[in-house]
Amino acid sequence: xxxxxxxxxxxxxxxxxxxxxxxxxxxxxxxxxxxxxxxxxxxxxxxxxxxxxxxxxxxxxxxxxxxxxxxxxxxxxxxxxxxxxxxxxxxxxxxxxxxxxxxxxxxxxxxxxxxx
Amino acid sequence: xxxxxxxxxxxxxxxxxxxxxxxxxxxxxxxxxxxxxxxxxxxxxxxxxxxxxxxxxxxxxxxxxxxxxxxxxxxxxxxxxxxxxxxxxxxxxxxxxxxxxxxxxxxxxxxxxxxx
Numbered sequence: 437x438x439x440x441x442x443x444x445x446x447x448x449x450x451x452x453x454x455x456x457x458x459x460x461x462x463x464x465x466x467x468x469x470x471x472x473x474x475x476x477x478x479x480x481x482x483x484x485x486x487x488x489x490x491x492x493x494x495x496x497x498x499x500x501x502x503x504x505x506x507x508x509x510x511x512x513x514x515x516x517x518x519x520x521x522x523x524x525x526x527x528x529x530x531x532x533x534x535x536x537x538x539x540x541x542x543x544x545x546x547x548x549x550x551x552x
Numbered sequence: 553x554x555x556x557x558x559x560x561x562x563x564x565x566x567x568x569x570x571x572x573x574x575x576x577x578x579x580x581x582x583x584x585x586x587x588x589x590x591x592x593x594x595x596x597x598x599x600x601x602x603x604x605x606x607x608x609x610x611x612x613x614x615x616x617x618x619x620x621x622x623x624x625x626x627x628x629x630x631x632x633x634x635x636x637x638x639x640x641x642x643x644x645x646x647x648x649x650x651x652x653x654x655x656x657x658x659x660x661x662x663x664x665x666x667x668x
Contacts, residue, residue: 469655478642478658479596492655527595529656541656543588545595 440465440530440544441510448550455515455522457547461530468511469541470503473525485511518551525549554579556645558659566667571630573662575643578624584646585626586656587617591639599641602626613637638666 441460449455461468466487471479472495484492485505496503500518505511515522525548531541559574577583587599600611607619617628626643643659 471656471658478660479656480658481655484655495655540586540598540601542598543596548593 440528440542442526442528442544442547444547445545446548446550448552449518450552451519452517455518455549455551457513457515457526457528457549458510459513459528459530459544460510461528462532462542465530465532465542467531467541468505469529469531470511470513471527471529473527473546475524479527482513515549518549520551523549523551554581554583554645554657556585556643556657556659558641558643558662560662561660562663562665564665564667565633567635568632571628571633571637571664573628573641573643573664575626575628575659576624577626577643577645579645585617585619586644586646587611587615587626587628588642588644589639590642590661596642599628633664633666635666635668638664640664 440462443458447455468485470482472482473479481495483496483503487505488507500516502514513526525546527546528544529541555578557576563573565571582604585602588596589599590596599615600609600617602609602619610616615628615630617626619626641662641664644656646656
């Protein structure tokens, strides 16, 4: 049973370009979380999605960032017009049900975005 | 609101000596608490979790943590450090009951250095 798969693992973008990060949850998992880790910091919650629904996006920056989890295919975190401050590691996590049922969530290995 | 504070940003021990990584939490409810480990440029691995069962929790690789409600602490310990334990450690609380999303709230992290 493959774990949470993220790609690309490393992405370099010039300022103003778009970055797309993909996350395939573990098989059977319908809940996806995105977290961001800035240099020298812990992870910060960004968004929580179920299939075709955004449940909680309280951690998403108001502009340029969006996330989706379509009925088919991976979850995508999209960052438009990237700036240097977007350089970070972006982690995806999944769970079979919402974390509120005390299920552990499983993390992918992360996507490292570098904006030059 | 829930929060977690890791009291040491950096801990250095010699191989074979005990490890203590300190964590205090703030929560209005019975929290779920976790310790994750992150090796350089890698994803997060769950070491152990507390979810209101036994207060002494045993995890992988010889780590354990004790939930002390009176001290609002969840310190991570290991009797004897190994070189492979060198990594970043995150104490995490889940806001299971203050929201319906159960998102994870991470501490700032503690870097564990193990000297030969």
